[in-house]
Amino acid sequence: MTSVVSVAGRSLRELIDRADERALAAAGLACLDRCLPLLAADGGEALRPVWAAVARGDGRAWGEAVAGARTALAPGNGLSDRDSGAGSGPGAGSGPVSASADAEAVYGMLAAAPGNWTADALRGWADGCSATALALHGRYDAGAVPEGLVERCRAGDAAGAGPLLAGELRRQQAVLEATAHGPTGLRRARELSVEGGRVLRAVVSRRARTA
Template identity: 60%
Template sequence: MTSVTSTSLQDLIDRADVRGLAAAGLACLDRCLPLLAPERAEVLRPAWAAVARGDGGAWAEAVGKARVELDGVGGEDTDAGGVVTMVHAMLDGVPAEWADEPLRAWAGRCSAVALAVHRLYDATESGPLHAGELRRQQAVLEAAAHGPTGLRRARELSTEGGRVLRAVVSRRARTA
């Protein structure tokens, strides 16, 4: 198995098409969203559907609805790492425009934020949670490169990653 680096991840982002960029950013947000709103896991489902169809109009509508539904969710940002603020920044930064440049910039920011969030909950600077997120991001971009058929795998990876992060956060809260 090859080692994933932030450089190889950036190369994948640089080569991704619009659908891949939207899927990459959405997957990062999807994995971190449970930290903000665990009871609203399905709020991004319409955005995933828009990505699958490559439908910019549906994308803008789904993004707008998700922002409204999640506005103010997460309460006070009392955690030292500012996770709630970071996840809200990913959500607030979702471009309504279905276009290469805004989606590429957003996907890059989401990648960095998701890696930072995972690093905050990891036992060491480059521990297994961070490494797993790096691998998941690469796998999402590779799956999305296969078009709509790869999006199912991208969504599965996102769901799995969200469960892993929730478990780590839950375990940490119990031992604190």
């Protein structure tokens, strides 16, 4: 039986296509925030100014905050765990995916954040963050994501998705739905990011203990 996950009758891809600048910025940032445990053990503070810029819809503040977060979370600054081997990647010891590869993917989301506050730039970034976050969660479900599964989920067909991937899909949709009506939805977006980050942090911690 095919499982279809959508919010207000729209797939994730449709929600991204219809979103405005603030919703797109929030969607991409929320994906990054939820995946941050794979990059830094305690890096959430670095994203606070970015969230504040999204709340204001301030393009200049956005660019400055993104640049500051890149510096704070860069390798060797004391926050990032990218090269420390901290944690345990999915399938550790038995597959090609490593903790450092996951961290690279998460930092790549931040590195790709556009400095310009425009719908086109932010839509491309949010779309890329969506796919990356879903793929990372899928790896922690089973160690490997079947080809095409992420895009099928984003199109509305979640058949075959494991619990972590399905949960991330629901959160991404909920963020876009919450922010579709303006800045009042940002509190919900942040709550979903905190919730998702806790889930992934618990999985990483459990893998580390059993590795």
